[in-house]
Amino acid sequence: MADDIIVSRDDWSLHRKGYLDQSRHKEKVEEVIKQQMGDLIVDESIILSDGKKNTKIPMRSLEEFRFRYDFNKQNHTGQGSKKMAPGDILGREQATGKGKGKGSGAGEEPGQDIYEAEVTYEDLANILFEELRLPNLDDKKRPLIAHDRPEFNDVRKKGLMANVDKKRTLLESIKRQAFSKKIEKDKRLKITPEDLRFKTWETRPNFETNAVILAMMDTSGSMGQFEKYISRTFFFWMVRFLRLKYENVEMRFLAHHTEAKEVTEEEFFTRGESGGTRCSSVYKFALDLIEKDYPPAHYNIYPVHFTDGDNIGSDNSRALTLMKNLVEVSQVVGYGEILRTHYSSTLMSTLKRISDPKLRLVTIRDRNEVYDALKTVFS
Amino acid sequence: MDSEMEALSKAAQEIAQVARGMGLDFYPVNFEIVPAEALYTFGAYGMPVRFTHWSFGKAFYKMKMQYDLNLSRIYELVVNTNPAYAFLLEGNRFVQNKLVIGHVYAHVDFFKHNHYFSRTPKDMVERMSAHAERIHDYEIKYGRDKVEKYMDAVLAIQEHVDYRAHIGSLQESDNLGKIDRMSTAQNLNCQSKGCKGNCGGGVVKDLGKGDSVNKTNKKGAASPYEDLWEDMSRDDADVDPLLEYEDLLLYLIKFAPGLEPWQKDIVSIIREESLYFYPQIETKIMNEGWATFWHARIMRELSLTDSEAIEFALMHSQVVQPSRLGLNPYYLGVKIWEHLAEKRSISELFELREIETDLSFIRNHLSKELVEDLNLFNYRKVGAHWQVTENEWEKVRDNLVKQLVNGGHPRIVVLERDFEGKGGLLLKHCHEGIDLDIIYLEKTLALVQFLWGKSVALETVVDNKKFIYESSNGMVSRRLGSKSEENGGK
Numbered sequence: 096m097a098d099d100i101i102v103s104r105d106d107w108s109l110h111r112k113g114y115l116d117q118s119r120h121k122e123k124v125e126e127v128i129k130q131q132m133g134d135l136i137v138d139e140s141i142i143l144s145d146g147k148k149n150t151k152i153p154m155r156s157l158e159e160f161r162f163r164y165d166f167n168k169q170n171h172t173g174q175g176s177k178k179m180a181p182g183d184i185l186g187r188e189q190a191t192g193k194g195k196g197k198g199s200g201a202g203e204e205p206g207q208d209i210y211e212a213e214v215t216y217e218d219l220a221n222i223l224f225e226e227l228r229l230p231n232l233d234d235k236k237r238p239l240i241a242h243d244r245p246e247f248n249d250v251r252k253k254g255l256m257a258n259v260d261k262k263r264t265l266l267e268s269i270k271r272q273a274f275s276k277k278i279e280k281d282k283r284l285k286i287t288p289e290d291l292r293f294k295t296w297e298t299r300p301n302f303e304t305n306a307v308i309l310a311m312m313d314t315s316g317s318m319g320q321f322e323k324y325i326s327r328t329f330f331f332w333m334v335r336f337l338r339l340k341y342e343n344v345e346m347r348f349l350a351h352h353t354e355a356k357e358v359t360e361e362e363f364f365t366r367g368e369s370g371g372t373r374c375s376s377v378y379k380f381a382l383d384l385i386e387k388d389y390p391p392a393h394y395n396i397y398p399v400h401f402t403d404g405d406n407i408g409s410d411n412s413r414a415l416t417l418m419k420n421l422v423e424v425s426q427v428v429g430y431g432e433i434l435r436t437h438y439s440s441t442l443m444s445t446l447k448r449i450s451d452p453k454l455r456l457v458t459i460r461d462r463n464e465v466y467d468a469l470k471t472v473f474s
Numbered sequence: 475m476d477s478e479m480e481a482l483s484k485a486a487q488e489i490a491q492v493a494r495g496m497g498l499d500f501y502p503v504n505f506e507i508v509p510a511e512a513l514y515t516f517g518a519y520g521m522p523v524r525f526t527h528w529s530f531g532k533a534f535y536k537m538k539m540q541y542d543l544n545l546s547r548i549y550e551l552v553v554n555t556n557p558a559y560a561f562l563l564e565g566n567r568f569v570q571n572k573l574v575i576g577h578v579y580a581h582v583d584f585f586k587h588n589h590y591f592s593r594t595p596k597d598m599v600e601r602m603s604a605h606a607e608r609i610h611d612y613e614i615k616y617g618r619d620k621v622e623k624y625m626d627a628v629l630a631i632q633e634h635v636d637y638r639a640h641i642g643s644l645q646e647s648d649n650l651g652k653i654d655r656m657s658t659a660q661n662l663n664c665q666s667k668g669c670k671g672n673c674g675g676g677v678v679k680d681l682g683k684g685d686s687v688n689k690t691n692k693k694g695a696a697s698p699y700e701d702l703w704e705d706m707s708r709d710d711a712d713v714d715p716l717l718e719y720e721d722l723l724l725y726l727i728k729f730a731p732g733l734e735p736w737q738k739d740i741v742s743i744i745r746e747e748s749l750y751f752y753p754q755i756e757t758k759i760m761n762e763g764w765a766t767f768w769h770a771r772i773m774r775e776l777s778l779t780d781s782e783a784i785e786f787a788l789m790h791s792q793v794v795q796p797s798r799l800g801l802n803p804y805y806l807g808v809k810i811w812e813h814l815a816e817k818r819s820i821s822e823l824f825e826l827r828e829i830e831t832d833l834s835f836i837r838n839h840l841s842k843e844l845v846e847d848l849n850l851f852n853y854r855k856v857g858a859h860w861q862v863t864e865n866e867w868e869k870v871r872d873n874l875v876k877q878l879v880n881g882g883h884p885r886i887v888v889l890e891r892d893f894e895g896k897g898g899l900l901l902k903h904c905h906e907g908i909d910l911d912i913i914y915l916e917k918t919l920a921l922v923q924f925l926w927g928k929s930v931a932l933e934t935v936v937d938n939k940k941f942i943y944e945s946s947n948g949m950v951s952r953r954l955g956s957k958s959e960e961n962g963g964k
Contacts, residue, residue: 099492099502099503099505099557100483100486100502100505101483101502101503101504101505102479102482102483102486102504102505102506102507103479103504103505103506103507104479104507104508105506105508107508107509107511107512108509110512110515112515112519112526113511113514113515113518113519113530113531113534113535113538114511114534115526115530115531116526116527116528116530116531116532116534117527117530117531117532117534117535119528120528120529120531120532120638121531122528123528141675156916158631159529159629160630160914160917160918160921161630161631161632161883161914161918162631162634162883162884162886162903162910162914162915162918163883163884163910163911163914164884164909164910164911165853165908165909165910165911165912166911168854168855168908168909169854170852170853170854170863170873170876170908171852171853171854171877172801172850172851172853172870172872172873172874172877173799173800173801173850173851173852173853174796174797174799174801174802174805174806174848174849174850174851174854175849175850175851176796176849178846178849178865179851179862179865180862180865181862181863181864181865182861183861183862184859184860184861184862185799185853185859185860185861185862186859186860187858187859187860204519208639228608237930248762252918277610314614348876375712387484456756
């Protein structure tokens with residue numbers, strides 16, 4: 096009877112099935128994130144925290160759907176550590192997933208699994224930037240600003256004391272003592288001159304690439320919190336995207352109503368002024384700024400203008416002329432109208448006459464259209 | 475074999491003797507020590523080898539995370555086959571393994587003797603590995619995404635199989651016989667182009683020839699019970715078009731228009747595996763209680779050192795630790811068994827483990843003393859609070875029973891497959907007091923529609939009103955159910 100019980104042990108180190116399906120699951124999570132991109136990239140917790148926080152999103156689409164009872168309408172049976180009487184409160188409605196203000200209705204079920212994917216700013220950025228492209232890269236501009244840059248890429252036994260590689264030196268010392276096999280009484284590490292290792296460098300020519308974003312915004316009375324937030328979100332991702340491609344990305348903030356002036360970032364996103372709108376003023380200001388500070392031969396220039404399109408009619412033809420000039424000197428020009436109505440403005444239809452593909456016209460009516468706007472401008 | 479393995483092997487033999495001496499009767503057991511990755515994979519998949527699906531990956535990730543964070547630990551996993559396979563977690567202490575081995579023998583005894591396991595195939599490991607291979611082949615042939623989309627949909631309704639088909643209740647098995655026959659009817663009738671999906675409703679008398687048509691459908695995908703239905707289909711004559719069919723998956727295999735053979739095969743694979751797991755779902759409390767009850771008794775028979783005895787006591791108490799809002803099946807189960815052991819003979823206990831499921835076990839043996847001793851209570855959501863509603867023992871017992879009906883899943887039956895003359899599938903939720911989760915209902919309905927091809931409707935009750943949810947072309951709509959209650963219910 097003894098041979099019907101067998102105890103054995105095998106090598107399972109190649110058994111990866113769980114991990115394979117786990118990564119498939121992860122892939123599916125990423126697909127869902129991609130689908131929700133429009134909502135995610137405008138999330139306040141990312142934009143306002145400057146991209147440091149992780150965002151948790153409750154995700155219904157990765158649940159395994161089935162016919163099941165409504166947990167909230169069901170009678171459950173539980174066990175207490177003491178006698179419970181009718182009317183005793185066990186807990187409040189759990190607040191998983193709330194506070195994100197997304198209103199997906201998820202998370203009011205205690206004990207039920209809501210798959211919460213933690214999405215970091217990096218995850219979002221990776222997925223988003225994968226879809227964006229930088230058009231009209233002008234290679235001629237690159238070599239113009241070149242200077243030598245040291246690059247530490249080798250380790251040698253001789254060198255400057257200031258460049259001593261501490262980690263490698265210590266490792267050498269440990270190695271030497273291990274080889275020597277002498278069991279030394281006091282175990283302090285001793286560093287001999289042979290142990291020393293130094294970082295050395297080569298100089299490489301470095302082609303620095305510069306980009307400048309000219310953020311322009313209509314600050315007339317009709318631009319409210321919503322419009323500011325939309326433009327803020329757009330610029331948030333735009334700067335980060337351009338930083339991947341260029342070593343230096345500068346940003347200048349130009350606010351205008353009937354007159355244009357340069358303002359600080361804070362003023363740009365928070366202050367509003369009253370008055371009419373004359374868009375040509377800011378185009379003129381941008382052109383002057385380019386001429387003065389950013390010679391197009393050296394800089395990649397990205398002017399982006401957000402407005403509600405409510406331009407003074409008589410200004411449209413002048414705006415058109417100036418915009419044409421602006422398009423000529425820039426890599427891409429974005430013109431975004433943030434609207435609550437279904438009509439587009441006269442300025443929009445005027446600008447449509449410019450056939451140059453470097454001019455990208457977008458209309459944003461809803462938060463989640465920022466994503467599409469980004470894709471339109473950088474495609 | 476190293477010394478550790480030798481000692482373990484010796485202990486396993488010794489414990490087997492003790493267990494047999496106490497009356498446990500189990501299949502031969504192959505124990506294998508496996509690393510955490512492997513054990514948690516088996517836990518997530520339910521089997522050492524199973525088809526690939528992201529939902530298993532999700533389960534694996536969750537379980538493994540709990541283990542990595544030291545929040546929970548699976549000590550063993552037993553597979554219901556003959557011989558049985560039991561996997562022990564690498565790194566279990568010796569005395570832990572002793573407890574686990576005793577626990578395993580009691581599980582295997584339960585598998586071998588409980589009546590509800592009597593029809594589970596004893597070579598399920600091989601079958602599932604063949605299933606996995608077939609599905610893998612389909613992935614290569616038809617593309618992973620296509621197969622996955624299909625699996626997603628079938629897995630969503632995997633619980634809706636007729637798990638009592640083999641028990642032999644006349645009424646229910648009759649229905650199945652009829653499904654079988656109706657399909658032959660359809661196969662025969664639908665060859666004429668004029669018939670637009672109406673062919674299933676009529677009465678078909680001559681069935682003898684139908685069998686051959688059926689067999690070509692089945693091929694390797696046959697479920698173990700199929701021969702049974704064929705036997706039954708031969709000897710009854712009338713088909714009542716208003717019957718309720720419980721086996722949604724079988725119904726799809728038979729009637730879903732436009733399913734390709736490989737797609738039917740996937741449905742039948744998932745159906746077979748679902749039927750295999752069903753008895754485990756409906757005996758969870760009993761079976762875990764039984765194994766816990768016996769491992770404690772077996773351990774008392776072994777000679778343990780003092781420190782081993784403490785370690786055993788610690789582990790045992792962790793296993794039966796009550797959980798706050800849910801119910802720990804180990805704890806509830808072992809309490810009932812111990813309570814029974816006080817009053818009844820051992821041979822009566824053995825009899826109970828043969829004939830009961832959790833449902834009858836709770837209904838028959840969860841007594842007033844136990845409910846009060848365990849501080850059990852009912853609770854529900856009142857406004858924004860979770861509130862205790864009842865603590866009278868009968869109400870607690872009845873509520874537990876209610877939750878165990880149909881394996882804890884809502885009962886969904888098929889009413890017809892030509893709903894409103896448009897070839898739609900009409901399902902009915904047999905409402906027994908608890909409404910369905912509407913978000914889930916809508917999503918699942920869309921998945922069933924994907925399988926069925928044409929529209930799919932489901933009749934249910936929400937807040938005491940009858941509604942029909944219908945999914946067609948990816949859109950789910952809702953309307954008030956028909957005025958006359960009898961219409962769908964008959």
